[in-house]
Amino acid sequence: MNAPLLWYFADPMCSWCWGFSPVIETLRDAYRDRLKIALVLGGLRHETAPMTATGREEILHHWQQVNARTNQPFRFERALPQGFVYDTEPACRAVVAIGGLDPALIFPLFKAIQHAFYAEGRDVTQSGVLADLAAELGVDRDAFLQAFDSDAARAKTQAHFKQARQAGVRGFPALILQRDAQLHPICHGCQPLETVRAALDAGLST
Secondary structure (H helix, E strand, C coil): CCCCEEEEEECCCCHHHHHHHHHHHHHHHHCCCCCEEEEEECCCCECCCCCCHHHHHHHHHHHHHHHHHHCCCCCCCCCCCCCCCCECHHHHHHHHHHHHHCHHHHHHHHHHHHHHHHCCCCCCCCHHHHHHHHHHCCCCHHHHHHHHCCHHHHHHHHHHHHHHHHCCCCCCCEEEEEECCEEEEEEECCCCHHHHHHHHHHHHHC
16 A cells, blocks of 8 residues: 555645645644645636736735634735736746755745745746745756746646646645545645644544
8 A cells, every 4th residue: 555645735826725834834744754745736816917906805805814714924015016917827837846856845935935925925926036935945046947937847837737627626725635546535725723634634544
C-alpha cells in the first residue's frame, strides 16, 4: 500500500484559502510522518477586464468575512485599486514554476503570495512582484522568470486547473484524501482545524 496522499485544492488569490492557511500549515506539520500533502492550483478567476466598483465591494465584503472568522490579516485600505484585473493564473503559474526549480518551495511561495496580496496589498498578478517573492525565498530572479514565462509552466498550470475540475472541486479550499485508488473527501470550504483533523483521522483509520 502506498503512503496516503492528501490533495489540497486551493488558489493563492482565494480569500478563504488565506483564511485556511493556518490550518493547512498545522496539518503539514502534524501529519508529515503519516502522509504527503500535494497542492493543486485551482484557477479561481480568469478575468480580463478591470474590476468594477460593485465587484470590488463584493470581494471586500468576502474579505471582511474571512478576517472576522479566521483573524487572518488583511490590508483593506487601497486594496484592489482601480484598474486591477483579478486574474489568478499568474499567481498559480508562479507556484508551478518554482516547483520545477525547487519542490520544497511550493508551499512557501504559495503562502508568500497569499500574504503579499492580502496582508500587504501587493499586486501578485504582476510577474515582477512574483519574481521578488521568489527571490525572497532564495531563488535566482532570472531563473524564476524564465521558468515562469515558459510554455511548460503555462501548460502545467492548465493541467492543475483541469485536475481540480475533474476531481469535482467547485470551491476552494478543498481537501481530498487518497489511499491507493480510494478517494475520501475531507473538507470543502474553510473549516476549523478540529473539524478537519477529525475527518482526516477518520479517513486514515478506515
